[in-house]
Every structure is written in structure tokens, then in C-alpha cells.
Amino acid sequence: MRVLFLQRQPCIRAMKYAFGLRALHPEISLGFAYQGKTLTGWYGSGDELFDHWWALPPTDPTSALAAVVAQFQPTLIHSHNLPDSLTVLALNVVDGRVPVIHDVHDLMSLRQTPYEDGFEDPEDPAELESAAIEGCAALVAVSREMLDEIDARHATPERRLLFANYALARDLASDTTARADAGPPRVVYEGSLSANGSHYDLRDHFVAIAASGLSIDVFPNRDAPAYRDLAARTPGMRLMETHEPAALLRALPAYDVGWTAFNTGLNAAHLDTALPNKAFEYLASGLPIAVGPHRALERLVADHGVGIVVEHPGDLAEQLNESDLPALRVRVAEQRHQFTVEGHVGALVELYRETAASGVPA
Numbered sequence: 426m427r428v429l430f431l432q433r434q435p436c437i438r439a440m441k442y443a444f445g446l447r448a449l450h451p452e453i454s455l456g457f458a459y460q461g462k463t464l465t466g467w468y469g470s471g472d473e474l475f476d477h478w479w480a481l482p483p484t485d486p487t488s489a490l491a492a493v494v495a496q497f498q499p500t501l502i503h504s505h506n507l508p509d510s511l512t513v514l515a516l517n518v519v520d521g522r523v524p525v526i527h528d529v530h531d532l533m534s535l536r537q538t539p540y541e542d543g544f545e546d547p548e549d550p551a552e553l554e555s556a557a558i559e560g561c562a563a564l565v566a567v568s569r570e571m572l573d574e575i576d577a578r579h580a581t582p583e584r585r586l587l588f589a590n591y592a593l594a595r596d597l598a599s600d601t602t603a604r605a606d607a608g609p610p611r612v613v614y615e616g617s618l619s620a621n622g623s624h625y626d627l628r629d630h631f632v633a634i635a636a637s638g639l640s641i642d643v644f645p646n647r648d649a650p651a652y653r654d655l656a657a658r659t660p661g662m663r664l665m666e667t668h669e670p671a672a673l674l675r676a677l678p679a680y681d682v683g684w685t686a687f688n689t690g691l692n693a694a695h696l697d698t699a700l701p702n703k704a705f706e707y708l709a710s711g712l713p714i715a716v717g718p719h720r721a722l723e724r725l726v727a728d729h730g731v732g733i734v735v736e737h738p739g740d741l742a743e744q745l746n747e748s749d750l751p752a753l754r755v756r757v758a759e760q761r762h763q764f765t766v767e768g769h770v771g772a773l774v775e776l777y778r779e780t781a782a783s784g785v786p787a
Contacts, residue, residue: 426777427454429499430475431490431511434461437670437702438530439505441593443474445770448595453774456497460486460511486511490518499523500781501562507531509550512557524562524780528588532574532698555579563780565773568721571698584783586776590702592709594765596671601678601711601758610681610745613712615644615673616703620651624687624696628655630738634684635661637742641684644673674710681750683707686717686735697721709764713753715741731757 428446430439439457446453455474460481477497481489494502502519504512505528512527519525533550558564558575563584566572575581612634619625628651634641643652644665656664668676677683685704687696697720704722707714714732716722726732733748735741762768 426452426500426781427456427497428777429456429458429493429497429502431502431504431515432457432459433505433508433511434459436505436530438528438590440474441591441766442503442770442773444593444595445766446774447474449767449770450774453777456493456499458490458493486514487518490514494518494523501526501777503528503565503777504557504561505530506557507533509533509553509557512561513553516556516560524783525560526563526565526776526780527557527561528565529558529571529575530567531695532571562783563776565776568698568700569724570721574694574698584776584780586772588769588773589700590705591764591766591769592674592702592706593670594709594762594767596674597709597761597765598675598678598711601761609639609742610750611679612639612641612682612684612715612741613644613677613680613707614641614684614703615677615706616646616701618643618645618649618652620649622688622690624689624691626688626690627686628652630684630686630688631655631662632659633737633739634741635659637739639742639745642680644668644676674706677707677710677712680712681754682732682745683710683712683714684738684741685714685722685732686738687719689717689719700725705764708757709761711754711758711761713750713757715745729756729760729763731760 432439443455446455454476456477457475458479458481479493501524502515503526504515507530512525515525533554558579558581561582564582565586565588566575567589569587572587617625618627631641631643640661642663642665645652645667647667653664656662689696700721704714708731715735716726716732718734718736723734726734733744735744
């Protein structure tokens, strides 16, 4: 089997798929065609993950992708959004000759703000979203809530898979036992930050958590000057250095709870469908999670009993005092494998096989 990953930029989710497939299904040949950012800053150079890389130019990507397909001859194409335009491009290029799987990270029709990662939003996002979802041979979504929203808007293919943003088992610390010293719970946040009012603008969260008497360490995924200034004037908050993913996962077990909430001011509907990477990285590292009032995250906590739901960040200290944190940590440790890519990649391979065997829609 030959799988061509198609993405506007090499994202963490695609890299995790590749690591899982390489580790457990080395018989699958992997290619990666991307359009946008360079590979700098991602997991290594990618040489160990993919048999071939192609950069699609911003001008005439149709001809470039047609050449990639002719050279690599994929069994199927696994295309990731956002945007949805590359899935539509792939559908047009292969014209029914190769099945295309559409992987939905974010549903543009639920968002009120642009996608903040290096490319402009398309002029007709609703049309592209519909064409990608309704034209694909199989659909992958990150949460049940997202799949429900997709079903409410579009005619979806019969073959679909829920595949959350799981952590990589290969990067986890071997020891995730609780810290031995006493004291108030140590809170950690890792991941994206913004200072523009979007759902990653968490300045008020961190101030409220610190004011409640808890310490919080923040590991940004890139330089965050506004948060450096905030930490300098907020006792109890520290802005840590940015870590490579594997180093970050080795650092997480030193904490007691992972903060997993969004600023709901602009994109509440979108956030109800989100299961972010950080939630699974905390859990796979042995940390219970404190989540905001977002439907998909609330269900994750309820289904597995691995955390608490916090309506207001300033209530975190009180709710942790009322919780049995050691018991939560035991439940998290017992389920660690369920929160990893390696624990679920077999389902992805089964989807690949079924989709390849079934061909493409008529």
C-alpha cells in the first residue's frame, strides 16, 4: 500500500500518523506533498518518516500534484484540512482514479475567526468544505461532536473514522508517578498562545489561576512576548522555554494537572468539537486534565473519569481541593495507552484497507 499525505503544511497530527505507521506498519510506503511552510521546527527532517517529500508551488499546484501522483502512484491520498482546498484539488486531479480520504481537523463553517497558521482563508470556504466532505471516499474527524456537526451540514461518506489528536507513546516519559513532595497542585499548560482575543488568548485564565493560589507553568509552542510580560507581573505564573515535543512530554509528569481550556469569546461552536493535542499529551503523560466547558472535552472527562470540568479558571484551586487527585491520577495511569497514536493506528490502517478495496465514489 502506498499512502500520499497531502497537507498545506506539515502538521503535528500528520507527523504523529507517520510515526505510528512507521513503527507498527512499516510495509506501508508513505509520501508527503505539502504547500506552505518549510519543515523546519517539526519532528526531525522527516527523512525517517516518509519515503518521498514534495513541495507544491503556490502557482499551478494542479500540475505539480498530477506529477506527484504519476510518480508516486499512491493507493490512496490522505488529505488534511484546513484549508479544504487541497482535498478538492486532489479530487479534481485524480478524477476518480485514486480514493481520497478527507481528514477534518477544524470545520471552517463553525469558525468566526481566520485560521491562524500561515495561510489566507479561501474566498469560498463553505463551497470547498462541502465539495471536500461530500466528494471524499472516507472521512476522518477528531471528535464525535465534530462528526455530528458535519453530518448536520453535509452528505457524508459511509466510511468514517474518529481519530483524536492522540499523543505518541514513543515520546512519553517511562515514569509518570506522582511527585513525592507535598504542597498545592502544580498546574501546567502547553501549546498555542495568542494575544488577539482568539480562543488561544488565555491571559485571563492564567492570571485567575495564579490569583487562586496555584502555581502554573506555561510551555508555549513558540515565542510569546505578551505572556513573558504577563508572567513578569503575575506571581505564581512562569513562562517556560519552548521544548521540542519529546522533551516536553518528558517534563509533564512533574506536574499534577494539565490545563485544557479555551477562550470562548469568538469560536464557542468550534471549540465544542475540539479535542486538542494537549489533552492527550497530558493524559498519556499521567496527568489528570482540568477542562473548560467545551462539549467534546467534557465528554472525554466523563467517558474516562480522568479529570474535572471547570466553568471559571478562578475556581480551579477550590475544585482541585474538593477532588481526589491521587485517585484521578491512578485512573489516568491505567488508561495511558488509550490516549496514544500507537493504541489506535490499527483502526486507521483498517480504514485505509477498506477504502482502497472499495475504490472511489461513483
